[in-house]
Amino acid sequence: MPLRKAPRTRTTPTTTTNTTSVTNAQLQAMIDQGVDATLATRDANRSMNGEDSHNLGMGVRRTERVARECTYQDFMNCQPLFFKGTEGVIKLTQWFERMETMFRISYYTVENQIKFSICTLLGVALTWWNSYVRTVGHNVAYTRTWTDLKKKMTCKYCPRSEIKKLEVELWNLKVKGTDVLGYNQRFQELTLLCVRMFSEESDKIEKYVGGLPDMIHGSAKASRQKTMKDAIEMATELMDKKISTLAELQAGNKRKLDNNNQAQQQSPKR
Incomplete structure (x- = not known):
């Protein structure tokens, strides 16, 4: 009886796989590079299409605030x-x-x-x-x-007859007492309407200084201000200082008077 041959065993070749380990930091860097490339491509396409992207940094669109029309x-x-x-x-x-x-x-x-x-x-x-x-x-x-x-x-x-009356008022306008603030307000109101009276800023300043009281007129005129704003501020400051000085003098005189009265009351007792 012939001997049976042993079955041939098929040998499968072993495949060797080389695995390279990737750290989390390297993986994140690869993702970031891919995102940057995608955003750059998108922005380039928008520029080619004529879109106004107003990009900031890496393709982030800036939101502009549009003023709302008032109702x-x-x-x-x-x-x-x-x-x-x-x-x-x-x-x-x-x-x-x-x-x-x-x-x-x-x-x-x-x-x-x-x-x-x-x-x-x-x-x-x-x-x-x-x-x-x-x-x-x-x-x-x-x-x-x-x-x-x-x-x-x-x-x-604003008929011409009314404007004429205002021009006369402006021409004769002067400070009443020490009320420079009231004078300033009325002067500016009238000059807005009586525009024909002053062709130059210097003419308006000259008329304004001319209406100031004697106690500050000389100082205001000597300051030679170039604009109405400066002239008004100067006159107001001068008047404030003058009023403060007068108040101090009055307070000093009152103290002297009180001291004299007390001395006279004490003299008979002595």
């Missing part, structure tokens, strides 16, 4: 002045100044400047405006500029 409620919250048309030239000037201040500090469009300011007209002033709207039409009236509105209201409520 009518915002306007009323600023407490605007109202004008009835019967208050006179000074009140109209103050109304102009208040409106322009609100326009400067807030974001009002040109159209809203007219619409919002008209809402502060009352009485005969509102009647005058409504009559003007009926004459030229709503679209024309509300597309006028603020400068146009100021000119129309000045012609209406």
Whole structure:
């Protein structure tokens, strides 16, 4: 009986695998490099497409704050002045100044400047405006500029005869007693309206100094200020010092008088 051959054993080759260990720091660096490359590619694509990315650092888009346009409620919250048309030239000037201040500090469009300011007209002033709207039409009236509105209201409520009276008042204006603050306020109000009286700043300063009292007139004139602001500040400072000196003299005289009275009362007893 023939012998059975032993089965051939198949030998499988052993595969040797070399494993390289990666630390956490190295892994994080590889991730960061991949992120940087992705962001750089995205920014390059945006630049090619004409997008304004305003990138900061590594592709982070900066968020810009856009100013919000003021609404009518915002306007009323600023407490605007109202004008009835019967208050006179000074009140109209103050109304102009208040409106322009609100326009400067807030974001009002040109159209809203007219619409919002008209809402502060009352009485005969509102009647005058409504009559003007009926004459030229709503679209024309509300597309006028603020400068146009100021000119129309000045012609209406600042007639030449009224301006002439104010010019006479300004020419004769002087400080009453030691009230330089009251003089300053009235002088500035009148010069805003009587613009024809002074062609140069120096002329206005000369008239202002000429209305100061004798106690500070010489010092104010000798200072030779170049602007109205400096002249007003100088005159106010001089008057404050003069009033303080007078108060000290009065206090000293009062003490002397009190001491004399006490001495006279004690003399009979002696």
